[in-house]
Amino acid sequence: MAIVDDEKTLQEELSISILLADRVVKLVQDSESSKQECIDLAERVENLSQMLRSAARVAATTQSLYERPVRRIVADVAKNLDRALTLVRKRKHNGVLRQVFAITTTADFRKVANLLESSIGDLRWLLSIFDSDGANLSLPPIASNDPILSWVWSYIATIQMGQLKERVDAANELASLARDNERNKKIIVDEGGVSPLLKLLKEGSSPDAQIAAATALFNIATDEERVVYIIDAQGIPMIVKVLGDSPMKVQVSVVKLVSRMAELDPVAKEEFARENVTRPLVSLMSMDTVLDDPKIQSGKTSIHSIVQIKKELSVKPTNNHNTHLSLSTSSSFSSHGGGHHYRKEREVELPDVKLKLKVVCAEALWKLSKDSLSNSRKITETKGMICLAKIIEKEEGELQLNCLMTVMEIAAVAESNPDLRRAAFKTTAPAAKAVMDQLLRVVKEETNPALQIPAIKAIGCLARTFPARETRIIGPLVSHLSDKNADVATEAAIALEKFVCMENFNCVEHSKAIIEYGGVPPMMSLLRADGPAQMHSLVLLCYLALHVGNSKALEQARALNALEAARSFVAQHPDLRDLYAKANHHLTLYQAGAHPHRP
Missing domain, CATH: 1.25.10.10 (Leucine-rich Repeat Variant)
Known part of the structure; x- marks a missing residue:
């Protein structure tokens, strides 16, 4: 593939190729002794010139044009036109050595003619993906040795410029390709697929579109390097915003993405902390859970205990302007002040969907809190501790396990941070006591090692408290x-x-x-x-x-x-x-x- 000069605008790239084509045609026309092979070459070049002009019009009039395949193909066309120009010039000026060059130039003309035909095929394919309503799965010559490349180009172009239904289908196709193997993931990232997927996720044009985009990003983000691509594309603020105000089915897919990114990349973990992602996660996990009455099994509640309860349930100010947390346990929560849009839909949502959302939120909190002081602190500064204690007490299965793992990771961070240990696990604090009561109950009553082990680990980490x-x-x-x-x-x-x-x-x-x-x-x-x-x-x-x-x-x-x-x-x-x-x-x-x- 030709190396594209990224400093040139796309219109400049197209202009260079159009000028090259015009020079070839003019040179043939000016030649008094043009043979048929030159004339045939000029016809192909004229065809290319017209298609290049069509591509230039598309580029000039299309908003959010997907440039990657255009630049690659136009660069390749320019290279082939340059070969044609050299060959025609050689034919014109060979003079007395015409017979000497006759054999070689016939073969050269045939070779360049084939290259120009390939360029015509590439441009025809390129124009078709911009004209069609959906992805074009035909194969341009430039991708004949790698059909995945043309498919990825076509899908990304559709996501960036197509109609809604076609965009959803294309995002699902990218998700499927990314799921297949590592090479496909790399091609999607290298060809600029991350930003259009994030845009589709952010727009909120339809839940299906958001789910398709989130699933594709989830399948792409399977190693630290590709997670960094999502971060560099300013993906984390978009993800947190969508998480705050979307239908539950969308939130499930988005939370899975948060969990995977946090697990794979410590930088992502801290970026999520800056965006205060734990806040919507805790709120979603606590829906339908009463959190205003943490159990205190120590007899009468003193005035000091009442004050402590109020402190645990109130919001401690931080440097993040998004840290206000409502104590309402309804799911009308939004990390950016919205969230009411989907309240009615959430109230009638199926119990299975609600449970799945709670499960993935608990898992995301687990991954975010691991080895992260900032996320652990944010969880403990909200209603997170009481919420975790309540769920460990009332729920079972994967949700209970994920909450235990979250407590274990927070405790592990607190073990090496005295300030967090004193603030979050002070034995007289109602939230800390509620958590400790549940850890002890699990250790004493549960028989499943998968539950016992994180509870035992958490208690060990807090031994100094x-x-x-x-x-x-x-x-x-x-x-x-x-x-x-x-x-x-x-x-x-x-x-x-x-x-x-x-x-x-x-x-x-x-x-x-x-x-x-x-x-x-x-x-x-x-x-x-x-x-x-x-x-x-x-x-x-x-x-x-x-x-x-x-x-x-x-x-x-x-x-x-x-x-x-x-x-x-x-x-x-x-x-x-x-x-x-x-x-x-x-x-x-x-x-x-x-x-x-x-x-």
């Missing part, structure tokens, strides 16, 4: 040290490890609580397992040895012997050596004479 007197957390974690599921048991050990590590101010009190709840026997059993379970149970044992080395339970469980037996394992893990040495030394002080052990 619990005061020494808060012992109700330890018991349920200890009970899972003997869980039949190895992953659950391992996560319980990791969580308890965070309660008794040196960074935890209450590590000694928590260590005593683990002993009191009978944590030593299952911990010793877990120590004999393989893989991560062995690693984390050994770390847990080391911390217990340091904090409560004089414990009778450790002595009865022959903890010192167990530490000695783990020496070869520790030798393979250098990061454990220092902790292991201190624990072994400390436990020896208390239990050296209690029973024989290896020297």
Whole structure:
């Protein structure tokens, strides 16, 4: 393919080709001894000249012209016209060497004639996609070796310039092509397909059009590089705006796109945070859910608790001018002040559609909050925490799981950010207490490891928020040290490890609580397992040895012997050596004479 000079306007590109064609025709006409082959060549060039002028008229009169195929084809036409000009000039000036050139120029004329015929075919196809109402699936010569290219050109041109029905069909075709393979995705992006799809999504001309556009973008955005294309095309503000005020079926498709982009690209995650996308997501997820009465199971509600509830349900000001959040749980919400347009439609929407929307909103919040302080903070500064707690309590299946995963990711961010931990998970705050109650309920009552594991992880991440007197957390974690599921048991050990590590101010009190709840026997059993379970149970044992080395339970469980037996394992893990040495030394002080052990 010819390289196009992007600095020239399309009209300039077309003008250059038209002038070239005119020069070829004039040169043939001025030649006194033009042979038939020159005349045939001139006829083809004249045909091209007329088509180029038609293309120039289309370019001048068409709004939002899709230029990519025009530039590619016109550049190729210009190259072939230049060859024709060189050949005709050569024929005119060869003079006395005419017989010498006769054999070569006959072959050259045939070759250039074929190239010009290809250019005629390309221009005929180009004009047809601008004249027709729908996509043209015929194959221009320029794309004979790559039919996907011409299809993509045709579909994008239709999306950008066609009638509504044809635009929807073309967007669906692009979505299908993008779903097929990675190469198709790359062609669609390289040929400028992202911006027309975003425009179709933003226009809101019909729900079908928006769904088709969102689905195509979803199928394209399967790696970080292509997500960046959507960001660079100013896609994120458009996506958030559509999310705020669209029919539910459209919102489902748009939320899926948000989720995928957030999962693949950290930059997208932060751009979504700047646009405050968590706000409409929380509101949509909370529709039909009463959020103004978080359960407080601690007896009478004090005036301080009432104030806290009001704080949790009010909006904290941020630097984003879009952060106002209505406490209404109706779905008439919009991130940009609209949202009332589809209220009636939403009120009569099918329950399955409502549930699907809640599920994908919860998943998007999960992906957005992972490793993102800004998104995690925005969720916790709204009604998000209470909403998550309510759904974990009342719902089941995928919706419940996605909400648990969201809480887990927020807790993981809070683990390394003291400000967020204090603001969002203060144990006396109603929203935080509601979340913690549900995490504990899942740990104690659920039997599905897929639900238990994120709940256990979240509690472990928040280990530093619990005061020494808060012992109700330890018991349920200890009970899972003997869980039949190895992953659950391992996560319980990791969580308890965070309660008794040196960074935890209450590590000694928590260590005593683990002993009191009978944590030593299952911990010793877990120590004999393989893989991560062995690693984390050994770390847990080391911390217990340091904090409560004089414990009778450790002595009865022959903890010192167990530490000695783990020496070869520790030798393979250098990061454990220092902790292991201190624990072994400390436990020896208390239990050296209690029973024989290896020297």
